[in-house]
Amino acid sequence: MKITNYISTGLFTALMLFSAANYVFNHETMVVAFSNLGFPSWIIYPLAVAKLLGLAALWFSKSDTLKEWAYAGFFFNILLAFGAHISIADGEFPGALMAFALSAVSYYSWKKLKA
Numbered sequence: 331m332k333i334t335n336y337i338s339t340g341l342f343t344a345l346m347l348f349s350a351a352n353y354v355f356n357h358e359t360m361v362v363a364f365s366n367l368g369f370p371s372w373i374i375y376p377l378a379v380a381k382l383l384g385l386a387a388l389w390f391s392k393s394d395t396l397k398e399w400a401y402a403g404f405f406f407n408i409l410l411a412f413g414a415h416i417s418i419a420d421g422e423f424p425g426a427l428m429a430f431a432l433s434a435v436s437y438y439s440w441k442k443l444k445a
Contacts, residue, residue: 335439339388342432345425346381346404353378367414377407388436394444401437408433 353374361371387400412426
């Protein structure tokens with residue numbers, strides 16, 4: 331279970347780091363993408379920071395409550411991303427499905443390890 335947790339959390343971390351880096355280093359493209367999805371462009375930088383803080387909570391926090399909140403935040407972010415991509419039918423929803431699967435396995439394995 332420990333190996334499953336490290337692998338799933340590591341892959342999920344890589345995906346979220348890629349996403350946050352894309353928000354920062356490819357900002358103009360992300361502004362267009364967020365506008366197409368119906369989201370305001372001002373949320374891009376705060377969302378990148380929130381993802382980084384959530385990842386820090388998953389890896390370094392000793393507080394189970396803080397980890398639960400981080401997983402919840404990621405869940406809602408992924409759910410909104412999935413819904414937005416489905417609603418405009420841009421074909422970009424598989425990334426959200428992959429993020430959901432990785433976060434679900436990470437969360438499940440973390441809970442099993444805590445039990």
